Amino acid sequence: MNMQSVFTIDLGGLPEAVPARIGSIEAAGPDHVRLEVMGLCPGRIVEVVQAGDPMIVRVLGTRIGLAASLARSVRVDVVCGG
DSSP states (O other), X not given: OOOOEEEEEEGGGOOBTXXXXXXXXXXXXXXXXXXXXXXXXXXXXXXXXXXXXXXXXXXXXXXXXEOHHHHTTEEEEEEEOO
16 A cells, blocks of 8 residues: 655754655745746756755756755645555
């Protein structure tokens, strides 16, 4: 039996080396546009390479430096188990 759990957290709370799918972007205006231009869009897989402020994330094979305050506006879905 496949027992998987999905939970949603903000990107700033995602542990290093744990892949997650971006669920939503809660930033508004220019910050929302900036995140999407960097490739942080709903449906994409993202991974924290280095925690901190700024944090380094990997999306679409590219590493991006991201302020922790901005990372908190990105909601990600993490799959556990199974």
